[in-house]
Amino acid sequence: MSVANWCVLAACALPILTVGMAKASAGMKSPRKGGYDNHNPRQWLGQLTGWQQRAVAAQANGFEALPLFIAAVLMAQQAHADQSSIDHLAIGFVVARVVYVAMYLLDIAVVRSLVWALGFGLCVAIMALAG
Template identity: 35%
Template sequence: MTIAEWCVFGTLMLSLLTIVSVKWAGFRSFDNARPRDPDFYDDPIRSRALGAHQNGIETFPFFAFAVLLAEYRDSPQRLIDELAALFLIVRLAYVLTYLGNRPTLRSILWSIGFAINLGIFLLPSIRGYLTS
């Protein structure tokens, strides 16, 4: 597996760990029979963790597809790997700013992550201009 493919896996795990961590931390008040109970997410940190988790689920398909497309279309693997690792780092920072209630920085990081993802997606289109 390539580094980029491991980053796809890491991005998926990050989105899952974001919500699992608050469920574990609130194990006494979390009812697994009612996992979507809105009362559990009344706590501000839990609410932000849910938001970060949902955003992770929303961004994952485009990232995974972009990586696979770039690899399938023979874009420079080293560049794909570097951009995918950068995306994962930005996503981690995004989650931390979401949990830390830093909305402006969070939006900036989301935009950077989207630009990185777009760059991976467009690599097949510009690979002729890149040196290997």
């Protein structure tokens, strides 16, 4: 498997890990005391505030970013573009997404938006490799 393909897997796992932080922050509390409610997860997530609420939003954006990234990697590989270039850009995308999540959790909105644009640009650059 190429580095870029591993990056696709990492990008797919990142949203799950992101919201997992919000769920884990509830600790071992019972749902009645504010702990994670696996019987009503959407309702529980909707009641979060602060960084936990931003983690849920970052998760949603992570899932939204996946189709473009996956398509870009597949297009470039299918076109037999230089795999090393695809790999480097894919690593850049995953790093950008990790930074994006951190900026979201820390509520640094302007930097977060700039990093989002960088990630989008990296996807376009991978697609451009397809010719």
